[in-house]
Amino acid sequence: xxxxxxxxxxxxxxxxxxxxxxxxxxxxxxxxxxxxxxxxxxxxxxxxxxxxxxxxxxxxxxxxxxxxxxxxxxxxxxxxxxxxxxxxxxxxxxxxxxxxxxxxxxxxxxxxxxxxxxxxxxxxxxxxxxxxxxxxxxxxxxxxxxxxxxxxxxxxxxxxxxxxxxxxxxxxxxxxxxxxxxxxxxxxxxxxxxxxxxxxxxxxxxxxxxxxxxxxxxxxxxxxxxxxxxxxxxxxxxxxxxxxxxxxxxxxx
Numbered sequence: 001x002x003x004x005x006x007x008x009x010x011x012x013x014x015x016x017x018x019x020x021x022x023x024x025x026x027x028x029x030x031x032x033x034x035x036x037x038x039x040x041x042x043x044x045x046x047x048x049x050x051x052x053x054x055x056x057x058x059x060x061x062x063x064x065x066x067x068x069x070x071x072x073x074x075x076x077x078x079x080x081x082x083x084x085x086x087x088x089x090x091x092x093x094x095x096x097x098x099x100x101x102x103x104x105x106x107x108x109x110x111x112x113x114x115x116x117x118x119x120x121x122x123x124x125x126x127x128x129x130x131x132x133x134x135x136x137x138x139x140x141x142x143x144x145x146x147x148x149x150x151x152x153x154x155x156x157x158x159x160x161x162x163x164x165x166x167x168x169x170x171x172x173x174x175x176x177x178x179x180x181x182x183x184x185x186x187x188x189x190x191x192x193x194x195x196x197x198x199x200x201x202x203x204x205x206x207x208x209x210x211x212x213x214x215x216x217x218x219x220x221x222x223x224x225x226x227x228x229x230x231x232x233x234x235x236x237x238x239x240x241x242x243x244x245x246x247x248x249x250x251x252x253x
Contacts, residue, residue, distance in 0.1 A: 001027065001163065001165055001168070001170065001252065001253040002025075002026070002027040002028075002250065002251075002252050003024055003025065003026050003027075003193060003222075003245075003250070003251050003253070004024070004050055004052060004248075004249070004250045005022075005023075005025075005224060005246060005247050005248065005249045005250075006023040006024065006025055006034075006038070006043040006046045006047050006050065006052065006247065007019055007022065007023040007038040007042055007043035007072075007247050008021070008022055008023075008224045008225055008245065008246055008247040009021075009224070009229075010229065010246040010247065011246055011247045011248060012247060012248035012249050013248050015049060016046050016049060016050070016247050016248035017042040017045060017046055017247065018246070018247050019039055019040060019068075020039065020068055020225075021036075021038035021039040021043075021068035021069065021071065021072075021225070022036045022038065022063075022068065022069055022174055022175075022194070022195060022224065022225040023035070023037050023038040023043035023072065024193070024194075025047065025050075025052045026161075026163075026172065028126070028127070028163045028165050029124060029125045029127060029165050030125070031058045031059065031124050031127065032056055032057050032058050033057065033058065033059055033061065033127075033161075034054065034057045034060045034061070034076065034083075035060075035061045035063065035161060035172050035174070036061070036062060036069040036070070036174050037060070037070055037071065037072030037073050037076050038068065038069070038071060039067050039068040039069075039071035040072060041072050041074075041075035042072075043072050043075075044072065044075050044076070044079060046247060046248065050248060050250075054076060054079045054080050055079055055080050055081075056080075057076075057080050057083045058083055059083050059084055059085070059086065059124070060073075060076060060080075060083050060084070060085035060086070061085070061086050061087075061129065061159075061161055062085065062086070062087040062091060062104075063158060063160070063161075063173065063174025063175065064155065064158040064159070064174055064175065064177065065087075065088070065090070065091030065092065065093060065095050065104050065157045066095060066102050066103070066104075066175070067102050067103065067104065068102075068225075069174050069175070070087070070091070070104045070105075071105070073085065073104070073105065073108055074105060074108060077108070077111060077113065083113070084114075084115050085113055085114050085115065086115050086117055086121065086123060086129055086159075087114055087115070087116060087117065088118070088131060088156075088157045088158070088159045089116040089117060089118050089157075090156055090157035091104065092104070092109050092116070093144050093145075094144065094145040095142065095144050095145075095153060095157075096142070096143045096144070096145060096150065097140075097141055097142050097143075098141045098143075117129060117159065119131055126163060126164040126165055127161065127162075127163060127164075128161070128162045128164075129159045129161055130159060130160050130162055130187075131156060131158065131159050131160075132178050132182070132183060133156075134178055134182055134186070135154065135178075136153070136155045136177055136178050136179060137179030137181075137182065138179075140200065142177075153177075155177035155178055158174070158175065158177050158178060160172065162187060167190075168190050168191060168253060169187070169188070169189045169191075170189060170190065170191045170192075170193065170253055171187050171189035171191070171192045171193070171194075172192075172193050172194055173192065173193070173194035173195065173196075174194055174195060174225075175194070175195045175197050175225070175226050176195055176196050176197045176226075177197055180196040180197065180198070180210075180214065181210060181213055184214065184217050184219055185217070188217075189219055190219065190220065191219065191220045191221070191222070191253055192220070192221050192222070192223075193221075193222045193223075193245070193251075194222075194223065194225070195223065195224055195225035195227055196221075196226070196227040197226045197227070198226070198227050198228055198231040198232075198235070199226050199227060199228030199231060200228075201228075203230065203231070207231065207234060207235065210235075211234070211235035211237070211238035211239055212238045214235070214238075214239055215239040215240060218241075219241075220242075221239065221241065221243070222242075222243050222244075222245045222251055223242060223243075223244060224244060224245040224246070227244075229244070232244050
């Protein structure tokens with residue numbers, strides 16, 4: 001299994017662009033996949049520099065309905081004329097951070113290659129998209145508009161990719177809005193790749209306790225994006241197998 005970070009908040013080299021967003025290229029079980037598409041089209045420029053041909057992608061996935069994960073969808077649809085793109089049906093709702101719209105481009109929802117899911121879906125051999133029926137640990141100021149009202153975001157539009165290849169269970173998560181500890185306990189993966197949504201957590205005893213509990217699970221972690229670099233440096237003292245995945249980095253599992 002091969003994973004290349006096409007875009008992320010940080011960059012591994014000067015010739016690779018970075019932005020607040022996430023896009024991962026994944027080769028597993030004979031498929032070439034694009035998991036999330038950043039907030040702009042910069043992931044595509046990085047892909048070309050990194051030797052990834054987006055026209056050959058077999059399938060795309062948008063982890064949830066936020067602009068920093070699906071903002072590059074229009075660019076991808078132009079570069080690839082065949083791959084289906086899997087997205088949770090509730091990711092089409094209008095999402096906000098305070099008063100700021102952070103949802104997806106509604107003009108694209110009518111594209112015939114978008115496949116809207118509800119619940120669990122097997123999308124290939126050893127490839128399953130799964131939503132988690134659990135309350136988020138902290139919605140912060142993120143909301144969803146319902147008519148004239150704004151309601152707390154329950155993140156029931158967030159889906160995770162579970163890859164089962166050989167003896168490994170690898171979980172790919174965009175932001176882990178449902179709570180990273182809750183997610184890891186639910187899926188019990190050997191490896192987790194993606195954001196942990198710790199960026200707003202203070203570097204205090206609460207983060208220490210969380211990091212120790214994650215460390216006790218024994219999961220190998222490659223994290224990025226909404227984890228936060230300061231939070232990563234803090235928690236790696238308590239988690240034996242954890243690395244940061246910047247744009248341009250490659251891993252093999």
